[in-house]
Amino acid sequence: MTVTTKRVGTALIVTLDNAPVNAIGQAMRQGLIDVLTGIGSETGLTRVILTGAGRAFAAGADAREFDADPIEPHLPDVVAQIEACEVPWVAAINGVALGGGCELALACRYRIAAPGVSIGLPEVTLGVVPGAGGTQRLPRLIGLRRALEMIATGKPVTAQQAEAIGLIDGIADDPVAMAQYLDIGTLELAERICDLPAPAPNEQAIADARALAAKKSAGQIAPLRAIDLVELTSAASMTDGLSRERETFLDLRTGDQARALRHIFFAERAAKPPNWLQAQAPALDQVAVVGGGTMGAGIAYALLNAGLRVVLLEVDQEAVDRARINVNKIVDASLKRGLIDQAGAEDRQSRLTLSDDFQAASGAGLAIEAAFESMEVKRSVFTALEQALPRDAILATNTSYLDINEIASGVSDPSRVLGLHFFAPAHIMKLLEIVRAQATSETALAVGYALAKTLRKVPVLAGVCDGFIGNRILQRYREAADTVFMDGSTPWEVDEAMVAFGYAMGPYEAQDLSGLDIAHANRRRQDATRDPNRRYIPIADRMVELGKLGRKTGAGWYRYPGGNGKVDDPIVADLAVEEAHFAGISRVDYSEPEIEERLVLAMINEAADILHEGIAQNARDIDLVTVFGYGFPRWRGGLMHYADQLGVPQIVQRLEVFAQEDPLVWRVSQTLLDCVEQGISLAQYRGSDR
Structure with a gap:
């Protein structure tokens, strides 16, 4: 069952349970309708608490259904019935609440979230618009400009941000427990969003949103259609707005852009080790990076971000000093952008060792060479790595073009060698080409895939040729x-x-x-x-x-x-x-x-x-x-x-x-x-x- 219920005193706890992210498919929608139908037989009920199993509240609709005709019951109908229910519903947002999950929360009279959860309407990133009232309810709740910032960009907000803008009513470590102890008066005073007044028109906010969409989402249809729908909330009735939203959603979901974005969405999630790769990667704690230029510093910082210990190797002290400057530039940029705080910067620096002595990396289980693009240079680096690192350490090259088979031929055990082709800037770009040479072992490939997962990168297996795939x-x-x-x-x-x-x-x-x-x-x-x-x-x-x-x-x-x-x-x-x-x-x-x-x-x-x-x-x-x-x-x-x-x-x-x-x-x-x-x-x- 994808929806389970439990009666606790005067509360009915309804749990969305469709691992791993509680996607809202037909079975879950039907389960919620069944709950709504059965509420009339419950006596003494003062609230229905909606929450999710595991780490998610609900991460949106099941996108796999988008290529087929819509199946009843439809999510807008589920949301409308929750909103109209005489017994007030409380959203206990225990984890990520995106798309339809956010729309379910908006249907509830009261919303409580756990600290740090993400809440948002990212539909435009899949080429559609919110289809269950998001474009009409959110502006009424938080205003036109803030709703545009979320809906037209698809960017979610944290629980803390959501509370600040009025999207949720409170934050609690245990939102279900807090929902159980809300006094009845609070619930009775909580208004349904559909009864709130329409937001005031804001021509400047609309113009700003259109300008941002033209800059950041050039060529894309969905962001502009979403802006139109949000703008509509100031002039149209809730009924008319919901009708226009549904019409727009159904029109976009079968379009070329939505199909293309769904394709990439599922392709990214399918980027995993191939079925034939059965080897298990040994645990990595320390990684050596050879070369402290722009690429090497970026790779080192990506590894530090993932919590690994890094030894950054260079040819002499002068080069070590330049490498330190390059890494510090990335740290400073991350601080300025608010991506890390001072404690995070100090933690990363504490796990970084810079040296011109390859023996400093003698405990590394993986080395990534990012030296000058010369076969002679790279082969000399691999010789030094082979002498300094454990015999079972994996040796990787970040070369963009050079023949990895030739690089591996200079190593006594070429099965240890593979390509790990990062893209600049390495700490930002998501792609990692894992290049399989003729002798590359399955263990070495497993290490490459494990590293990609640790770094949250998209791994793609490539063979050896001039330039690989990209x-x-x-x-x-x-x-x-x-x-x-x-x-x-x-x-x-x-x-x-x-x-x-x-x-x-x-x-x-x-x-x-x-x-x-x-x-x-x-x-x-x-x-x-x-x-x-x-x-x-x-x-x-x-x-x-x-x-x-x-x-x-x-x-x-x-x-x-x-x-x-x-x-x-x-x-x-x-x-x-x-x-x-x-x-x-x-x-x-x-x-x-x-x-x-x-x-x-x-x-x-x-x-x-x-x-x-x-x-x-x-x-x-x-x-x-x-x-x-x-x-x-x-x-x-x-x-x-x-x-x-x-x-x-x-x-x-x-x-x-x-x-x-x-x-x-x-x-x-x-x-x-x-x-x-x-x-x-x-x-x-x-x-x-x-």
Whole structure:
């Protein structure tokens, strides 16, 4: 049973029990209706106390039901009956109360929460709006501006914040006990939210919410529709508002954006060790990090945040001092943002050791190398780690491109070696590519997955190739962008097209942020193995020759006068015209949709090759990599989900047209051809499971 009841004196305690998070599915809704139906037979009842089993009150509706037709009883009807019940209901919010859970609480006359619980309406993050009265009841309870802050962004509040804004009536360590001892007078005076007056209009709050949605949720439908519904509460009746809300919810739940966001929601939760991985990871207490630059310091701080002891190793005392400065910068930034307090900062510092002696890490069960991207450097680091660490310690490299098999070949037991590819900033970005080399043991992989769980990162298993999953797709993305640039566009036109598609920034602005010298060094590494028949675009090399390395030099693809915002640089546009002239190319004028199509199809085709080669296990993993590591718009569901929305046959048709321009670069992936032949989607494609 997903709803249980217990009579205690004059109180009926109703417990939502659907592990792990008490999702509100059809069985739970029916259980609540049954409770409501049976209340009339209860004598001497003064209150009904609604709470949750385990650590959750209720974490919202069961999203798995959204792809099917709504099933009775509907949550709005359950909420309405709770609100109308003659016996007052009290929400004893013992744990997280999100979405439908929050709406159930709003139906109650009185709300008590345990300290630190989260309460909110995050529906817009799944491409819908609250569907059981949230947009109409919350503004009446806490006012228009505060309701907009919660509903249009989807951000929850803590119990303390909820009490401050009037969302709950009190905080108690045991909210059920407090609910039992509330005096009858308090309950009788508590008003139903539906009887509260409509909130006063607030045009400025509405305008601010729209501006924030345009900035933070560009391209997304649900936040703007949610703002419309909240605005409606000032002018419409409760009945009309609830009707409009339900209509909007049902319309959005079957839309492409909601489906895409649900896909990523479930994909993230399915990012776990594969079924064939049976090894158990040994417990980790101390981890060594080699290299205290930006990446190494970020990795070290992520480990410290997870409560681990960290030894940060460098080559000499001067480098140790620089590493200490880098870590301290992150600590100071976290303090300023309120992410940690002074005690938390001191605790992290107490668990950090910095040294230029590798023996300082002799007790580490895992080492993560984040040194300079050079095979010679990395192999020397692994030799030193092998000498200093226990024989069963796992040795990981954070390399972005280098061959992990070659790195492992210099270790006496290469089964200890794997890749743990973090993304900058490592203490913030959620993706962790776990790279399996030829000899990597299952124990080493288990350690990688265990670390991802400890760090609360999204793990994706990848095979060894140049760039693994994400950087390999990124390389093709940039190559396609450079080709479009040289053949007829400008960097700002390319960037504008991809921002319109849903990226936070385009490929050229992103390169300016990271530095053009980084990509230049990678191109030089590839010179010896580059296919001479593959077209090479030299514009970026000329940029480096001119010293235009990005933001750090004040000029890259854009100019940054005074260190402020970017401005277009006509010199850069002229470089493309020159190079096209030298190559005998007649430039064309690409439209925004044409730019978007070329760059996106280039990525899809490359990703399909990655599937065919077994570098990625499935299309879902590529979606996770592109969303969590490379800024692909989450509301499009990831690269491969979006490809399936376009349709594989249509993609193949367009790629064949592009292949007439360049048969090598636009060669259609065998995976796409196989999908067309078999009549399946990329999501259904199955290569090797190991």
